[in-house]
Amino acid sequence: MTGQSIFEAVNRAALARLPDLLKRILPGGRVMGAQFRAGSLGGECGDSLKVALTGDRRGAWCDFAAGCKGGDVVSLAAAVWRVRQIDAARRLAAMLNVTEAQRHGRR
Numbered sequence: 001m002t003g004q005s006i007f008e009a010v011n012r013a014a015l016a017r018l019p020d021l022l023k024r025i026l027p028g029g030r031v032m033g034a035q036f037r038a039g040s041l042g043g044e045c046g047d048s049l050k051v052a053l054t055g056d057r058r059g060a061w062c063d064f065a066a067g068c069k070g071g072d073v074v075s076l077a078a079a080v081w082r083v084r085q086i087d088a089a090r091r092l093a094a095m096l097n098v099t100e101a102q103r104h105g106r107r
Contacts, residue, residue, distance in 0.1 A: 006098075007074055010089045013096040014073035015059055021073065022051060024095070025080050040065060041080050051076065 014021050022029060022036045028045040029038030034054045039046025041063055048065035052058050061076045062069035070076055078088035
């Protein structure tokens with residue numbers, strides 16, 4: 001399995017359940033229109049952290065107060081949990097029940 005395939009499989013699974021997943025990793029956040037908003041990567045209530053829920057940038061995020069951003073759910077989880085992206089991808093895979101077959105592009 002390549003590192004790329006786990007990121008692709010996990011991001012696909014995460015996007016399919018994006019609002020629910022975001023509520024799990026950012027518990028104080030909420031959906032506001034086409035964005036999920038939280039106070040910061042700590043997950044409290046607020047508006048500094050925004051995650052796109054629709055469109056071509058779906059899953060992209062920015063924490064305006066901290067000045068950090070990323071293009072997908074794996075990078076967001078890595079920032080929230082303060083781990084490497086590969087470790088965040090593995091943790092998300094377990095949370096989302098992404099199987100070994102899905103990681104290799106098989107169903």
